[in-house]
Amino acid sequence: MAFGVFIHRSDSIYEDSPAERYQFPSQYLARVEACVGDWIIYYEPRKALESRGYFALAKIQQVIRDPSAPSMYLAVIEPGSYLDFVNPVPFRDDGGLIERGLLNEEGKISGRAQSAVRPISLADFNRITKQGFPDDIATLPRVDASSAFPGMQESQSVFQHEQERNRVAYLTSRIIRDRVFRRNVLQAYDSRCAITSLKLINGGGRAEVEAAHIRPVEANGPDIVSNGIALSGTAHWMFDRGLISIADDREILLSRHVNDTAGVRAMINKTGHILPPARAVDQPHPHFLRWHRENCFKT
Incomplete structure (x- = not known):
């Protein structure tokens, strides 16, 4: 097994x-197969719009x-394993290249940087993931790694490289994933409810809006922003119970089971459509919206 970097453009x-x-094409088959059972990092090249x-x-x-x-x-x-970084990590920073394995013996970027699939060292993997998750989210809970994320049942070791590998298990525990997902979704929606358009911040500076999964985790819904939507408590409750759904064109749909249609319509923002994130890649994906309409929405 080996860590890898997979290039993906939106x-x-x-x-x-x-x-x-x-x-991917067959030329990368051996490299991808080497990563089976292990972790990869997605990278969007600098030439991509809004990389x-x-x-x-x-x-x-x-x-x-x-x-x-x-x-x-x-x-x-693997279902439930994908996780967006809170802080996207640039190709290079003030300290130089982030992925040091791309440097050749002369200290220049090698041709490996053009490969859509490439292996990555544990040191580079850790360097990137540590920058991707801020300290306040990546604080590790005091739980056993094997119970935090099934499938990552590595035995504890005094060696640093084993301890670093277990860090992935902690970062992908449900507790940490919920924190990361909430922060990413709220950031994408500017802490504003997509249904009501309200942006309420309490006295402690915490946004009252919640991060809802469109396709729930229990139904193998991934923790990706395009499977999330920022909702106020009431809107979240109605969305989870199928009283509200969203069309592919982002129109807000009301179920016939709503017993106060006028009141709910008064709650919805005047456009009648959700207020989407600014970045296209963060907007609700039709694939997940369709799932919600077909499996949750009460027509």
Whole structure:
């Protein structure tokens, strides 16, 4: 098993869904197979519009042939493993290149930087993930790593590299994932409810809005911002119970089971559509919206 970096663009020509699958040609098969059962970091190249740099991590569950494109393969992402970074990490900072393994013997960037799939050292993996998650979120809870995230049942070791590997298990525990997801969604929506348009901040400076999953975690919904939406408590309650849903064009849909239609419509912002995040990559994905309409919404 090995860590890896997978290049992904939000405008990719490939049939990618970073939280679910990564499509790639056969030339990268051996490299991707080496990552099965281990973790990869997604990187968006600097040439991409509004590049996010290194922006997320995920665990590769298996590799299969793409049934819709026989010449291509799919790296299947382990459900529940994908996690957006709170702070996207740039290709380089004041200290130089973040991914040191891309430097050749002369200290220059090698041709490996152009590879869509490439191995990455544990040191580089840790350097990137530590920058991706701020200290106030990445504070490790006092729980056993094996129970925090099934599948990461490495034995405790006095060696530093084993301790660093266990750090991934802590970062992907449900407690930490909830904190990261909330911060990412609220940041994308500017702490404003997408349904009501209200932005309420309490006396302690905490936003009253909540981060809701469109497709719930219990139904294998990933912790990706495009599967999230910022909602006030009441709107969140109605959304989870299928009394409100969202069309692909972002129109807010009301169920026939709502017993106070006039009151709910008065609560909804005047546009009748959700107020989406500024960045296209953060906006609710039709794939998740469709799931909610088909599985939660009470027509």
